[in-house]
Every structure is written in structure tokens, then in C-alpha cells.
Amino acid sequence: MRETVRERSESRSPRPTLADVAAKAGVSRATASRALAGDARISAPTRAEVRRAADELGYVPNLAARSLRARHTRALGLLLPELSDPVHGQVAAGFELEAAAAGYTVIIVAARNDVGEERRALRAFIERSTDGICVASSAIDPAEARHRVGRIPLSLIQPDHLGLLRGPGELLPGTIQTDDDSGVRQAIGHLVDSGRRDLAYLGSGDRATNEKRRTTAEKIVDELVGRRLRTYQLGADAWLWPDDIAAVLGPEPPEAVLCYDDKTALALLSGLRRRGIVVPDDVAVVGFDGIPFAALANPSLSTVATPTAQMGKLGARALLTAITAGLAPSPAVLPVRLVVRESSGGPPALGRPLPHALAVLEAIGSDG
Amino acid sequence: MRETVRERSESRSPRPTLADVAAKAGVSRATASRALAGDARISAPTRAEVRRAADELGYVPNLAARSLRARHTRALGLLLPELSDPVHGQVAAGFELEAAAAGYTVIIVAARNDVGEERRALRAFIERSTDGICVASSAIDPAEARHRVGRIPLSLIQPDHLGLLRGPGELLPGTIQTDDDSGVRQAIGHLVDSGRRDLAYLGSGDRATNEKRRTTAEKIVDELVGRRLRTYQLGADAWLWPDDIAAVLGPEPPEAVLCYDDKTALALLSGLRRRGIVVPDDVAVVGFDGIPFAALANPSLSTVATPTAQMGKLGARALLTAITAGLAPSPAVLPVRLVVRESSGGPPALGRPLPHALAVLEAIGSDG
DNA sequence: TTGTATGCGTTATCAA
DNA sequence: TTGATAACGCATACAA
Numbered sequence: 001m002r003e004t005v006r007e008r009s010e011s012r013s014p015r016p017t018l019a020d021v022a023a024k025a026g027v028s029r030a031t032a033s034r035a036l037a038g039d040a041r042i043s044a045p046t047r048a049e050v051r052r053a054a055d056e057l058g059y060v061p062n063l064a065a066r067s068l069r070a071r072h073t074r075a076l077g078l079l080l081p082e083l084s085d086p087v088h089g090q091v092a093a094g095f096e097l098e099a100a101a102a103g104y105t106v107i108i109v110a111a112r113n114d115v116g117e118e119r120r121a122l123r124a125f126i127e128r129s130t131d132g133i134c135v136a137s138s139a140i141d142p143a144e145a146r147h148r149v150g151r152i153p154l155s156l157i158q159p160d161h162l163g164l165l166r167g168p169g170e171l172l173p174g175t176i177q178t179d180d181d182s183g184v185r186q187a188i189g190h191l192v193d194s195g196r197r198d199l200a201y202l203g204s205g206d207r208a209t210n211e212k213r214r215t216t217a218e219k220i221v222d223e224l225v226g227r228r229l230r231t232y233q234l235g236a237d238a239w240l241w242p243d244d245i246a247a248v249l250g251p252e253p254p255e256a257v258l259c260y261d262d263k264t265a266l267a268l269l270s271g272l273r274r275r276g277i278v279v280p281d282d283v284a285v286v287g288f289d290g291i292p293f294a295a296l297a298n299p300s301l302s303t304v305a306t307p308t309a310q311m312g313k314l315g316a317r318a319l320l321t322a323i324t325a326g327l328a329p330s331p332a333v334l335p336v337r338l339v340v341r342e343s344s345g346g347p348p349a350l351g352r353p354l355p356h357a358l359a360v361l362e363a364i365g366s367d368g
Numbered sequence: 369m370r371e372t373v374r375e376r377s378e379s380r381s382p383r384p385t386l387a388d389v390a391a392k393a394g395v396s397r398a399t400a401s402r403a404l405a406g407d408a409r410i411s412a413p414t415r416a417e418v419r420r421a422a423d424e425l426g427y428v429p430n431l432a433a434r435s436l437r438a439r440h441t442r443a444l445g446l447l448l449p450e451l452s453d454p455v456h457g458q459v460a461a462g463f464e465l466e467a468a469a470a471g472y473t474v475i476i477v478a479a480r481n482d483v484g485e486e487r488r489a490l491r492a493f494i495e496r497s498t499d500g501i502c503v504a505s506s507a508i509d510p511a512e513a514r515h516r517v518g519r520i521p522l523s524l525i526q527p528d529h530l531g532l533l534r535g536p537g538e539l540l541p542g543t544i545q546t547d548d549d550s551g552v553r554q555a556i557g558h559l560v561d562s563g564r565r566d567l568a569y570l571g572s573g574d575r576a577t578n579e580k581r582r583t584t585a586e587k588i589v590d591e592l593v594g595r596r597l598r599t600y601q602l603g604a605d606a607w608l609w610p611d612d613i614a615a616v617l618g619p620e621p622p623e624a625v626l627c628y629d630d631k632t633a634l635a636l637l638s639g640l641r642r643r644g645i646v647v648p649d650d651v652a653v654v655g656f657d658g659i660p661f662a663a664l665a666n667p668s669l670s671t672v673a674t675p676t677a678q679m680g681k682l683g684a685r686a687l688l689t690a691i692t693a694g695l696a697p698s699p700a701v702l703p704v705r706l707v708v709r710e711s712s713g714g715p716p717a718l719g720r721p722l723p724h725a726l727a728v729l730e731a732i733g734s735d736g
Numbered sequence: 737t738t739g740t741a742t743g744c745g746t747t748a749t750c751a752a
Numbered sequence: 753t754t755g756a757t758a759a760c761g762c763a764t765a766c767a768a
Contacts, residue, residue, distance in 0.1 A: 015518070017745055028755045033747060041753060058518075063495045064432040064441070065745030068760045071382075073432070075475075075496075084461035084677065086454065093452035096478050100485075105492050107443075108476045110464050124473050127431045128443075150383075150426075242664055270664045274716065296610055296638045298666040309452065348642065385761055396739050401763055409737060433761030436744045 016057040025053035036061075067129065075105045076319055077125030080136040081113045086291040087261070087308050091136050091157060094312025102320050104131070113139050113207075113236075122148045132319030135159065136312075137209070142172060153322035155329050157315045160208045174322070174329035176314050178336050180209070183304035184216040184258070186338035187286045190302075191256040192224050194345050196284060199229055200254035204264040205236030213288065217258055230254050239267035246271030253283045256344065262287035262294045262303055269297055269343065284344040299342035306336050384425040393421035404429075435497065443473045444687055445493030448504040449481045454659040455629070455676050459504050459525060462680025470688050472499070481507050481575070481604075490516050500687030503527065504680075505577070510540060521690035523697050525683045528576045542690070542697035544682050546704050548577070551672035552584040552626070554706035555654045558670075559624040560592050562713050564652060567597055568622035572632040573604030581656065585626055598622050607635035614639030621651050624712065630655035630662045630671055637665055637711065652712040667710035674704045 022032035027046060035042045035050035042050075053059075067073040076099050080088045092108060099106045107130060111117035118140045125133050126149065133149050135142075136157040143163070146154055155174040171177075191199060201217045203210045214231055221229040232248045239245070245267050249257070253272075259265035265287030272279055279285050279299055287294055290305025311334060318329030340346035390400035395414060403410045403418035410418075421427075435441040444467050448456045460476060467474045475498060479485035486508045493501050494517065501517050503510075504525040514522055523542040539545075559567060569585045571578045582599055589597040600616045607613070613635050617625070621640075627633035633655030640647055647653050647667055655662055658673025679702060686697030708714035 018747095019745080029745090030747080030756075031754055034754085037747085043753060046753080060491060060494045062436075062497060062745050064436045064497055065760085066747075068430070068432045068436060068745080068762095069747050071760080082461065083451075083464055084454070084457040086452070086457075089452040089454075089457040092476075093450065093478060096451055096476065100477065105475055105477070105496065107473055108460075108464065109468065109473070110461060123428060126428045128473065129430060129432060239664075240660060266661065266664045270666065270668070273666055292608060293634065293661045293664075296607075296634045296661075297664075298638065298641055300638070386763090387761080397761090398740075398763080399738055402738090405763085411737060414737080430761050433744090434763075436746095436761080437763050439744075 015062075016059045017062070018059070021050060021053045021057055021059045024057060025050045072131050072323075073129050074103060075107055075128065075130045076316065077121070077128070077130040077133040078106050078108045078136065078315075079118060079121045079125075079134065079138055080108070080110055081138065083108065083110045086263075086293070087289050087306075088136065090291075090308035091312040091315070094309035094314075095134060095136075095316045096312075097309075098313040098316035098320070102316075104316075104320070111138065115139050118145075119148070125149075126152065131323050134315040134319060136315065137207070139207075142175070146172075153319050153329060155315045155318040155322075157311050158209065162208045162211070171331035171333070173331055174318050175331040176311055176318065176334070177332070178306045178311070178334050180213055180336070181216050183288065183306070183336040183338070184213055185220055186336075187258050187288075187302075187304055188217060188220045188224060190338055190340060191258070191284060191286065191344065194284070196255040197225050197227060198255040199225075199227070200249070200257040201229055201231045202248070202257050202259045202264060202268060203231065203233040204238055204260045205234075207236075210260045213258075213260060232257075234264065239263040242267035242270035243274055244271070246275045246277065249283075253277060256280075256284035256286070258286045258288075260288060262289040262291045262301060265301055265303065265343075266293065266297055269299070269301065279343050280345045286338075286344050290339060294339075295341070297343070300346075300348070302341045302344035302346055303339055304336050305339050307334050310334065383430075384427045385430070386427070389418060389421045389425055389427045392425060393418045440499050440691075441497045442471060443475055443496065443498045444684065445489070445496070445498040445501040446474050446476045446504065446683075447486060447489045447493075447502065447506055448476070448478055449506065451476065451478045454631075454661070455657050455674075456504065458659075458676035459680035459683070462677035462682075463502060463504075463684045464680075465677075466681040466684035466688070470684075472684075472688070479506065483507050486513075487516070493517075494520065499691050502683040502687060504683065505575070507575075510543070514540075521687050521697060523683045523686040523690075525679050526577065530576045530579070539699035539701070541699055542686050543699040544679055544686065544702070545700070546674045546679070546702050548581055548704070549584050551656065551674070551704040551706070552581055553588055554704075555626050555656075555670075555672055556585060556588045556592060558706055558708060559626070559652060559654065559712065562652070564623040565593050565595060566623040567593070567595075568617070568625040569597055569599045570616070570625050570627045570632060570636060571599065571601040572606055572628040573602075575604075578628045581626075581628060600625075602632065607631040610635035610638035611642055612639070614643045614645065617651075621645060624648075624652035624654070626654045626656075628656060630657045630659045630669060633669055633671065633711075634661060634665055637667070637669065647711050648713045654706075654712050658707060662707075663709070665711070668714075668716070670709045670712035670714055671707055672704050673707050675702050678702065 018029050022029045032050050035047045082088050096106050109121040111121050118138050132153040134155045137160045141161050142159045157176045201214045218229045287301050287303035290303050294301040294303045322329040386397050390397045400418050403415045450456050464474050477489040479489050486506050500521040502523045503513050505528045509529050510527045525544045567589050569582050586597045655669050655671035658671050662669040662671045690697040
């Protein structure tokens, strides 16, 4: 019992430590630590005594100290462009849900698509020794990200760097993407099937994803109707000012427009309405993402639905398995599916996913 | 130089420590630490040398170790109900922006409005020694939250506990709220001014905020038109199934309905349309929150706009000043303002805030 | 201007 | 079954 005596109990307040509960329970710190950890070698009575002491003191372990020793933090870093945005909000929600379920805490930084901020975020994660890092739709070069995080498990959700565009893009470990090619193909196919030939792509922002969807659309339109795709481009925030949007289509709008995302599409719907252009009769509109508000629009918006929350979950799960199994997170390409609604000539909007939609249809039928 | 020798350099990899850069620079750890901290007492040459060594090694400080000593973490905890939700997404964005600007990292946990999860979240923040904690729209009793966090600075954004409803509610320190009373009054006033008498409130979820807005509405309607407010109540997720919504209004809808939030209002718009009820002619609709999609709806949605991002910022700033100044964060009640749009008989939707709206109006005028 | 030594709160190793 | 002690990586009081 030559252990250094700490007169902790007298100076009240600054959060009780293990030493405090040990003192209160009349045992050593080692014993207290083991008792709280549920170590089987500690006798039931002592264990109970320590637990009681801890409770009475309101003891809460200091994770900084613990992780300093343990060399892990049970914390995950999540880097994304925006927190206020239906899509990334869903990604973040899925990620956090999965992480929390596994007992992990998540540190989030929104880097506003700025490479400098993204680098700082990565550094912050490293400083805080996160056990894993997920980079969602960032502007940074994936290779650079990978290099910076060193041996920390890394997953990338829909990495958005121009470098990714070239080459067949063998899937890098931990890369989680949506099958945008298929999405664009489904959308264009649907538009063409419904008899439209004069098609357009309305881009927004300067993300690589935007460019990729556009080029894919160009290719497919050429392939399907042998015509040139009309392309228009807006700033990233253009959707907030819908009145300015319809103007970019010029005096003679195309027959159909595929938009970079649902926000843009919703804004376009609004802008077109203002100009007296009716959707889908005059022009059909299709969005991308499948945010809930697409279903609520008037006309309801056709869209390529993306499993956003699922991507977040996978981003976390990839990290988790990499951490526990010690292996590199496996890549994934998630399927997307076109949801046809009124804006491209589909049936009246229904709030529910297909299975239920039928029931609702009946309800409506019996109503009118 | 009797300091314990660490053969660190030989075992490569596991992240270089201060000892490593000290060794490489040929100085003591203390000197290295001071040099990196920019301590003026260290000579310029040594400082440069240490910096160089740190760079070459790719040294990144271990914040767990630092904060163990420093007794602060430069981390803030943010507790909110949902990450996927335009309103809380905005709050989170504002909070993170403000925190990041001050060099703080934020740990977010989405507790899905579950008191148990909220308690766990609070504990997680304490374990991680966050320098401040912000509780946004949680179900936990603010008094309990305050008790649990002990002396850690706490701010509450729109606390959502039933206990808050009773009493005049002297503002607790760190409490940031919107002036919902005024918002409801503006909305009802507008509806009454436009000649409607048969009013309704459409609630959603079982949050205290919902109940508060409803009772306020009841009071004001009674006061203004001497009539009883019709009230309807939906589940929290009802807005995702818009077709079911309009039915709750029954065969004879009211002349106007004020909704708990914009999500509900948008869904109502959709549901009414399906039943052939036209807005605002048959029934006027007003939402609450002012999410961007309200402006995009057709008809565009009138709404009581709340400064969501601003609330997040204030939540963070309150913590920051409390941390640095050591005083209790000051409370605030933020003003809200009714934005009249088409859904309650206002002019055609305009994407921009008022100042610009005029210009847009002209553009439209010259157009038609 | 720089170095030595100590402690922050834990946990794990070694002894008893 | 329990205790003494060292070490995790850093910053600082005290020396020099």
C-alpha cells in the first residue's frame, strides 16, 4: 500500500477518477478498474462494492486516458460536404446509426467541398485517433486521402474526384458507389420509350458526379436516338432561386430534361410552372437521388432513387469490419432504380413504395 | 540525460510521437513540444529544425494525450433527434460551422427522440470530455440534462420537453428558442385577415413543440374569431405517406389549416391535390419552419420561417463563450416571420428572399 | 535557451 | 483474488 496517496476526495468536483472510486471502495486502482470492467477474477463482493462506490460518485471513465493506453478510441470520423442537404443528411444518418449500434461515436466535419478544409478534417481525425475514417462525396483525390490517413481504415462513399472519371476504375477497397450509369440509362431509356427525342441534361455544381452523369447521358442518348444531348449547367446553389432556372433552357425547351439531382429538378419544376410551361406535357423532368420531397411535388417528380442511408450504413460497416477483422474494407456498387412519377408521364404520385401503392390506389378509387 | 530511452525509431510505423521528432531533431521532448507550440523562448534555428523533423516524420500530435494533460479537448457534443431532416440538418450545419471556425471538432449523436438513447449520448459526451454540450430538440427533461452534464457548459436548442410547457418559463441559461407564439399568431392572423374562420391545426408527432403550437393556436383562434380550432393529429412519419393525410380532415375540410411543420404541410398539399381539393381556394395551408422546399412547392407553401441554421450557430457560440469566458451561456428567443405564399392566397412563389423578389417580378412581367 | 522530471487517468504486467 | 507499478503521449514546473 505504498501507492501514492491522492487527496482527491477533498478537492470536490473536477469529475471523480478511478482513484476516487478505488479509495472510496477501499481497494487499489487496479482492482477498481478490473471490477468495473467485469473481470471474473475479482470477487463478487469487491465487485459490488466498487460498483456502488462508482455509482455514488457518479464516476464516468475518461476515454482519453483509456484510449491512450488501449490504442483505439471507438470513434469514427465522417467527412462530408454538407450537413444541411437531404442526401448527405441521409448518408450521415445511416452512418451514425450503424456506428452507434456498434458502440462507436462519430465525429463529423462538413468541409463544404473545399479541398483545404477536407485536408484539415482528415488531420483532425488523425489527431483524435479515430479508429476509422469515412470520406463521403469529397473533392479530395482518393489517392491523397488514402495516403494521408496512412494505416487507418478508410472508406469512401461516392468519391467525387475528376481523377475517378478516367479509366475503367477498378474498384478501390472501401469504395462505395451507386451505379449511376445504370440510373442514367434507365432514365433516358424511359424518356425515349415515352416518345421523346429532344433530350437535355441539366447539371448543377462542378462535382465530378455531375460531369459523369452528363457524359453518360450524352453517350446513351447518342446510342439510343442518334441525337445530340442538349446540356445546360447551373451553379451548385441555383436550386434556391428557381425563377432563374427555367430561363437557361432558352425559348425552345427540350422535350425532356434529366437533372443532376432532385433539388435541381424540383427547382426546375417550379421555374417552368412560372413560365407557363407544363410538365410533363410540354417537357418531362426526371431527377436523381430519390429524396422524399420528390414524391410530394406537384407534379410528383420522377427520379432515379439512390439508397442514400444504405450508403452511409455501408460506409460505417466497411470501417467496422476492417477494424475488427483487420482486413481492407470491401468495395461496393449499389443498384439504383428509376421511379416513374407524374413529371415524366407516370401515374399520379403515391406516397408509398410500390407494394403499398396498390392499396392506396384502391382507396382513392373508392373515394372518387 | 537519465531519461528513459525509447527505441521508437526502430519499430517503424505506429505513428511518430513527440519523442520521435525530438530524437530526430536532437533535442529533448520538452524543447520539441515548445518548438512546435511556437514558444518564443526557443531559438529560431532549433525551432526550424524541430519543425523540419516533425514534417519529415509526418508527425501529428495525439490529442488524447494532450487533452489528458490540458484538461480540455476542443471538442463539442451535439445531441439531436435526427440527422436526416431538413430542420435538424440545418441546425447541425450551423453548429458545426461555428464550432469549426473556432477550431472545435464536433461529435454528433442522433438519438431518435428516445430518452434512453439521449442519456447514453450525454454519457458518451462526458466520457469523451467534450468541452461543451448542446442538446437540440431532445425529449429529455432539460433539468435532467443539466444535472447529468454537471459543470460542463450546456446549451439547449428548442428543448422539447412537456415540463417546459407549464409556467411562464423563465428562460434557463443557454436555452435557445424560437418565438413560436408569435409565429402561430402571425399565421392565424393572416388566415383570419384573409377571411377564413373555420380553422384547423394539423399536428404531427408527440413532441412538446407540437402541443405548444396547437394550444397557442387554440387560444389565438378563440381570441380572434371566438371559435373553436379544429385539431387533427398525425404520427411523426405521416408525411412520408401523403395519400393517407388528407383523409384525416374528413369529408368537410376546414377553410384553412396550420400545420406543425413544413414536411406535414407539403404532404398535406400533396394529399389534398389527390382528392381534388384545391389550395388555397378550397383550403389554405400554412407550414412551419421555412425549409427551402416550401418555396418550391406547387402551390408554393406559406410558412412560418424559423432561423434554423442560426439556432445551431447560437447553440455553438453559447458554448464557446461559456468555455472561454467561464460564464453561463445566455439564453435567446429568436424571432420568426411568416412568409406568405400561394398556399394561403399569397402571390406566385418566388425563389428569392424579398429584396430580390421585386426584380424577379419585373422579369416575369416583361416575360408574359 | 534548453533539459529533467512529473502527472494527467487508464489498463496491463508482474508479484504476491 | 488483489496490489504495486509502469507506460500510453503530451505539456509544464522547476532547474540549469
